[in-house]
Amino acid sequence: MVVEDDSTSREYLRRALEKNGCDVATADCADAAESLLTERGDKWFDTVLTDYSMPGRNGLELLTAIKQKDSCLATIILTGENERSLITQSLRAGAADFLDKPVNIQKLLPALTRAVDTTHRLRHLAETEAAVRSLGRSQKNLINTRAVIVPGGGTATVDVCFHPKQDAGGDFFAQFQPTPERLVCLLTDVSGHDLRAAFVSAYFQGMVRGMKLCATPMPEIFKQFNRFLIEEWNRPGQFRWQGEKVETSVAALSVSLDFTQHTATVLTCGTPAIVHVGADGRAYPVGTAGGAPLGWFENLETEVTTISTTNTGSILCWTDGLEELAEQLDVHPLCAAHLLETARQRGEILPQLHEAKDDVMFASIRLPNNPAVAGFFSPLLLDEYHGAQAEEIDQLEQRWAWHLAQAIPSLTEHLQHDILLATREAVLNAMKHGCTGDAAKRIRFQIGFHPAAEAVKIWIEDPGPGHQFDFAAHEKTAAENILDEHRGLIFMLNLAHAVNFERSGATVILEFHLNHKTHP
Numbered sequence: 001m002v003v004e005d006d007s008t009s010r011e012y013l014r015r016a017l018e019k020n021g022c023d024v025a026t027a028d029c030a031d032a033a034e035s036l037l038t039e040r041g042d043k044w045f046d047t048v049l050t051d052y053s054m055p056g057r058n059g060l061e062l063l064t065a066i067k068q069k070d071s072c073l074a075t076i077i078l079t080g081e082n083e084r085s086l087i088t089q090s091l092r093a094g095a096a097d098f099l100d101k102p103v104n105i106q107k108l109l110p111a112l113t114r115a116v117d118t119t120h121r122l123r124h125l126a127e128t129e130a131a132v133r134s135l136g137r138s139q140k141n142l143i144n145t146r147a148v149i150v151p152g153g154g155t156a157t158v159d160v161c162f163h164p165k166q167d168a169g170g171d172f173f174a175q176f177q178p179t180p181e182r183l184v185c186l187l188t189d190v191s192g193h194d195l196r197a198a199f200v201s202a203y204f205q206g207m208v209r210g211m212k213l214c215a216t217p218m219p220e221i222f223k224q225f226n227r228f229l230i231e232e233w234n235r236p237g238q239f240r241w242q243g244e245k246v247e248t249s250v251a252a253l254s255v256s257l258d259f260t261q262h263t264a265t266v267l268t269c270g271t272p273a274i275v276h277v278g279a280d281g282r283a284y285p286v287g288t289a290g291g292a293p294l295g296w297f298e299n300l301e302t303e304v305t306t307i308s309t310t311n312t313g314s315i316l317c318w319t320d321g322l323e324e325l326a327e328q329l330d331v332h333p334l335c336a337a338h339l340l341e342t343a344r345q346r347g348e349i350l351p352q353l354h355e356a357k358d359d360v361m362f363a364s365i366r367l368p369n370n371p372a373v374a375g376f377f378s379p380l381l382l383d384e385y386h387g388a389q390a391e392e393i394d395q396l397e398q399r400w401a402w403h404l405a406q407a408i409p410s411l412t413e414h415l416q417h418d419i420l421l422a423t424r425e426a427v428l429n430a431m432k433h434g435c436t437g438d439a440a441k442r443i444r445f446q447i448g449f450h451p452a453a454e455a456v457k458i459w460i461e462d463p464g465p466g467h468q469f470d471f472a473a474h475e476k477t478a479a480e481n482i483l484d485e486h487r488g489l490i491f492m493l494n495l496a497h498a499v500n501f502e503r504s505g506a507t508v509i510l511e512f513h514l515n516h517k518t519h520p
Contacts, residue, residue, distance in 0.1 A: 002026045003033045003050035003062065004078075009102075013049065016105050022112075030057035030065065037069055043123070047096070047115040048075040049108075063095055072122035074115035078103060148175075148183050150259040154311065154368025156183055161340045163353050163360040170197030170250075171319050171359035174205050178212050181260045185365055189251040189271065189319040191293075200233070200248055208254075218254045218267045219302050222294060225250070226269075229295035249295035253317055255365060257309070264315060265306045269294055272318055275334065279312040279369075281377025281448040281457055283334070286315075311369040314376070321358035328352045335380045335403050337362040338449070342407075377448035377457055380407050385443045387435025390428060397424055400447065407449055408456070410514060419456060419512050422495040426460045426508045429489065434462025434506055454514035459507065466504025 002017070004010035005028050014024045025040070027033040033050065048066060052059035059077045066073055074096035096115040099108060148156045160173050170190025177183050186208055190197040204225055211221045234247040251270035258265070266274055266286050270293030277283045287305040294300065309315075318333060326336035329352060340362060343350050353360065381403045385396065397420050404411055404419065427445065435441035444461040493499055498511040 001033060001036060001045050001048045001050075003028075003030065003048065003054070003059070005029060005051065005054040009051075013103065016108075017112075020105075020109060029054055030059075030062040033062055034065055034069075037066070043070070045073060046119050047112060048073060049078065049112070050075060051078045051101070053080065072119055072126055074118040074122075076111055076115055148177060150183075150311070150368045151181055152259075154259075156257065156259070156368045157366045158185065159364045159366070161337070161344060161360075161362045163340070163349070163356070165321075165356060165359050170201045171321065171361045172201040172205060173361060173363050174209070176209050176212065178215070181258060183257040183259070184208075184212055184218075185255045185257075185317075185363070187253045187271065187317050187319065187361065187363060189293075189321070189359070189361075191249045196248065200250065204250060204252070218256060218265075219304060222252060222254075222267065222269055222302055223300050225252075226294040226300040227298075230298055234295060247295075249293040251293040251320070255315055255317065257365070257367070259311055259368065262308060262310050263306050264309050265304060267302055267304050269300070269302055270296075272320060272323060272333065274315055274317040275379065275382070276307060276309065276315055277313045277377070277379060279376075281379070281450070282459060283316075283379040283382055283446055283448070285382065309367055311367050313367055315365040315367070316363070316379075317365075318362040319359065321356065321360040322362050324358055325350075325352060325356055325360050328355070329406065331403055331406055332381045332383075334378070334382060335407055338378050338380055338407050341378075342451075377450045377455075379446060379448050380404075381445070381447040383445040385427065385431070385445060386439045387431050387437045387441045387443070388439035390431045390437070393424060393428060396427065403447060404456070408514070411456075412514075415512060415514065418495040419458070419510075422492045422510055423458050423460070425489070425491045426458075426510060430460050430462035430464075430508070433467070434464030436464070456512045456514070458510040458512075460510075461507045464506050466501075466506035 002010060002013045002024055004013060004026070007028070010026050010028065014026055017024045025036055025045070027036055030050075033048070037045070048062075050059045050062055057065075063075050063077065066075055076097045076099060077095045078099055078101050080101050096118050097111045099111060150156055158173075158175050162171065162173070164171065170188070170192055172188045172190075173186070175183060175185045186205065188201050188204055190201045190204075207225055207228075208218075208221055211224070212218070229248060229250065249270070253269070253271040253274065254267045255274065256265040256267075257263075264276070264286075268274075268287050268289075268291060270291050271289070273285045273287050273289040275283050276286050286307055287303055291303060292301065316334070316337070318337060322336055322340075323333050325340075326333040329336055329339065331339075339350060340360070381400070383399075389396070400423060401416065401420055404416055427443065430443045431437065435443060441463050444459070446459040448457045448459075449455070450457070492508065492510060496510040497513050497516050500509040500511075501507065502509070
């Protein structure tokens with residue numbers, strides 16, 4: 001389009017451009033140019049050549065209107081000798097180029113070619129970005145979380161919290177039911193965050209679904225896809241890992257639930273270990289983290305673990321993007337998952353996600369026989385300590401305090417003090433008596449939070465045999481005679497709102513309620 005108010009100049013430009021193979025439409029002012037854009041459609045034109053000085057709106061004002069209609073359409077502005085000061089302003093406004101008047105056709109044609117190329121490149125980029133956004137929407141729609149009715153009653157549900165780094169990427173979660181008694185959940189993390197990664201992810205999901213419906217065991221499916229990546233998909237790699245050429249790899253995790261046998265069979269290749277949470281909130285890692293993803297080595301080593309679930313509690317799994325987010329927040333990945341879900345419930349997004357370098361995905365598979373209560377205990381911290389860490393108790397206490405403060409902003413300073421003091425005494429007791437100060441003996445430690453009940457529960461499990469004695473009688477004697485022995489247990493009993501002992505006290509469970517006004 002040529003926009004020029006001077007009829008002689010307009011006709012000259014039209015004829016010169018048509019002589020050089022251009023289809024040219026003309027307008028004598030900005031209003032007429034806008035009408036042409038509307039009439040023919042903004043994609044009809046490859047570039048606009050406009051004079052700056054025209055009656056009514058000038059060339060810069062027309063440029064602004066063009067950018068609003070089609071930000072990809074390149075515009076060249078013609079300026080007179082006394083309008084040189086407008087050059088910088090034109091470029092800042094988005095002009096593709098500028099030319100002096102009177103126009104030299106030999107200079108105009110190369111500038112026109114560059115402008116047309118710019119338009120085509122920007123339009124192609126915009127179309128690609130639109131396709132990626134569409135693919136991203138499709139990916140999110142395909143991450144289905146439908147409820148599954150299991151034989152004998154009950155409903156299994158899946159909830160996925162997904163924050164892709166870009167519109168489309170390689171993290172994906174799918175669930176499908178090959179038989180009424182079984183549910184298969186598949187979590188994948190393809191290297192990269194582009195269309196290539198999205199394609200590989202979709203291809204793998206489809207392959208797993210098809211082969212699983214034909215009753216192919218999951219280890220065999222993983223091996224087949226590993227072979228496909230190495231022999232067909234990957235070519236000489238762009239980087240090396242320990243001497244191995246790698247281009248595209250897939251960290252994958254499958255959870256096969258059998259509702260009749262009450263089992264969960266877990267297969268991992270390069271993903272974090274899953275966590276099984278019982279109905280009471282007690283959480284246990286299943287399998288080991290890490291290992292080689294699919295596409296790295298020809299001889300794929302898979303780890304298969306089967307656990308009893310009694311169809312209660314939930315299974316939690318995530319990609320390594322959540323672990324990177326947890327490092328940013330300086331918390332356990334389960335605490336990061338809790339923060340993600342809490343933010344989502346408020347309709348918010350964690351600010352740290354804007355700086356995330358990877359897709360972040362967390363999935364919670366709720367098993368069917370859960371108690372009919374609103375909410376459940378979410379694990380915030382799973383740690384292991386050993387018997388010789390008593391001197392590090394201050395650092396451990398700071399770690400507990402940080403997780404409680406991040407996950408429960410409403411926690412009062414007074415209640416936090418009671419939780420930390422009771423927990424400190426319980427852990428020290430486990431180190432001293434349960435582990436007898438031995439670094440080879442391990443203590444299992446967990447903090448859980450029940451948002452609906454506003455309750456904090458802490459589990460401390462040591463490997464010792466425990467000890468049976470009358471706590472109530474000892475408390476009375478200790479108070480009357482000012483004894484120091486077992487005073488830590490007295491702290492626990494008086495600071496916690498509920499205390500339970502298992503295995504003769506080798507397992508201590510402390511419970512605190514945010515809405516509890518007085519101590520027992």
